[in-house]
Every structure is written in C-alpha cells, then in structure tokens.
Amino acid sequence: MNRKALSAAVLAVSLVGLTACSSETSGGAESVDTVMIGSVHPLSGSLAGVGGLMNDGAKLAVEDINAAGGIESLNGAQLELSDGDSQGQAQIGQSEAQRLISEGAVALVGTYQSDVTQNVASVAERSKVPFVIDVAVDDKILQQGYKNTFRIQPDASSMGQSGAQALAAMGKETGEPIDSAAYIHIEGAFGDSVFGAFKQEAEKQGITVTKEITYSGSNFSDATTQVSEALATNPDIVVVTGYYPDNLLVAKALGSMTNDTKAVFGIASGAFDDTSFPAAAGDAGAEVLSANYHYSATSDRAADIRKRFEAKHGKPMETASMLSYQAVEVIAEGLEASGSDDPEALRDAIAGLSLDDPLLAFDGPLEFDENGQNKNATVIVMQVLNGAVEQVFPQEFATADLVFPTGSGN
8 A cells, every 4th residue: 555545544534644645665765756845824814924924935945945856865856835824823723734734744834823833733743743843932832742843943941041141241241231121022822931031031140020011912003001011110121022013013112202221122022123124113113122033144045045035025034934944944854864755754854953054043053952942043132223133142143233222212
C-alpha cells in the first residue's frame, strides 16, 4: 500500500499521523513529486495585514526553493504551500491545522498569536507532524514536553528579561539611570508572559514597576485611559507590549500627552519596529525604542530576499514575514537531511539541524535545544530615527547611534 492509500485508511478512523504525499523508492531515494507544507496565520480579521505578509513570506521561500531545484535528496521534489486562516481565533486555528494535516501537509508553520499557536502545537503533537513556529512568544507553548514543535524567535522569558537588561545597560551607558517603569500590555498569554519576565528581571536591575496596565485586544480603539494611568505614576520609562493596531494607538496617545518620561520602550511590540510605523505614528513615533527579534539588517542574503519581496508585493518585508520565510527553510533543510517526506523522520532531522546563515540578527547558528527552542535567538533594540527603524543596541548589531533619553516627553 503506498503512502496516499495508507493515509486514506488512517483518516477513516483518526486524524493522527497523517501524510498525503505518495512515494516509492528509486535508487535508494524516495520518488516524490510534491511535498505539502501547511501555513496557518490570521488571513482575515484585525491581524490580516501581518498574517497575509507572513503567508506571502512563506510562499516566497517555497518559490525560491523550487526555483533552485526543489529538495535534492527527494529527487527534486517541489514544495507546495497550503494556507489556513486562523481568523485570529485559537479554535479556528486548531481546526485549520487539522484540515491541512488531513489534506497531506507533512509540516506546519505559523501562527503569529501565542493562543492560536498553543492549539496548533497540540494538534501537531497528536498527529506527529513537525510544526515550526515563525512568531509566537509564550513560554508555555514549549513547556508541554512536545517533541514536534520548534521555535525560531526568542521566547517570552528571554524577551522580557533581555528587555529589562537592555534598559538598565542603556541607562548606565548614557549616564541616565532608569529607576522606574510603567508597563502597558495586551491581555492574554502573550502580554502576560512578557510582562512577568520583565518585572522579575527589572527588580533585579533596580527598576521598579510602578503600575501594570492591561487592555483587551478586542474593539480597542482609544488608548487614552491606559496611557493616562501609566503616566500618573511618573515613571522614567513607559514599556509597551502588544500587536500593531493597539500599539500604534498607545504610541499616539503617549505622543499627545505632556510627560517627563525618558523613553517609550516596546518589548515584543508588533508595531514599534514595523517599517510602516514611523509614517503611521508621525511625531509620536520619533525615537521610540523597541526590544525585539529582528531580521538581520547587515545580511546581504536578507537584503536580497526583502528586495525581491517588496518588488513582488509592493510592501516591505517585515521581520514576521522573514521569520515565515526562515521557517519554510528549516523544513526544507529537514527534508534534505532526512531524505524522506515522512513527518517523523522530518521531525528528527529538524531537531538536529544547525543552519549557519540565519536571516535574523543573532550570534551563532540556528539550532534547537531539547525543548525545540532556538538556542541562539537574540533580542536586539531598535529605534525610530529620521523616519526609519534602525538597530541601535547592542553595538555589534547597530546600524545607527542610540538616542537616549529620547524626545518622548512633551
């Protein structure tokens, strides 16, 4: 029985352990025409903009790999990307992942939101299909003992912790010590986990969190109340965590109010290091800082990919989209290493990968620890300067000089 027939038989009783690519051995290597990868992102709803860009990033990776000859160890098999729309909802993302696996996806990428990613990871584990997270920060995703989920970006703990460390280091470096911070973040696993890690490290660094202010991402149209609460505590810094639409509102509200803060500082903010943010925020975005993962602005390979992406889509390729591209590359490298489109063999190959030319700014190769976390993922600090997002800290990644304190106070 070939693999397609076997998958059909298994599907009749369970959604577990499916593949749909037919293959036969030929000369010691599998003969496979196509290998399907499932891509789950918010393609509709409030996050459709970034979700669409991420899906386009994954598609570009597939096109590039196919144009270069496909998967050599599978006799040139071509990759095929099949999309799933999470609509920004965990249950829908879960059902979309199940659908893609049932249709033949041997691996998944996604999903941008931590709550959705948690559900997709559980599906991948039950189905024994590898899942490469492009964007989703919550620590809990990889604390379940899963063997099939891998993450390229830093997790929440490292982002919150590194954000606090970076604040303290910048204060010392510039002779402007930071003693206090008010923190505004979105409700849910994403915001809660980053804030928790930040607060713990901030206290070690001598930074007092004066107030934690949360907001719902649903129907959030005005950040005036949250910003007023933060500024009422007279903090040295206002720290912000959330997605693009809500963090843009927070930045605009901060820019409209007189304050004596030394800076606005995003940690894992979906807005502050986005290429469109400086123009969208106007004066309110000037000199805003952002601690986040970021595409490597000093990489010629990343620059070439971004140039071609923008020429094709008419929009800049943001870091999230670059991570989707990288996630597909991870799967392709796993297919090459395993010489098989069997999901379990692919999972084992991905776990042992070491990729020396990553597209994100961090030291060392891209490789995963026993929990599936990229061991070398790094948080860097960016800043909006002269209408562009620049890398400013630490110095080895800098494309411009840090401005601190900033002109955030009015």
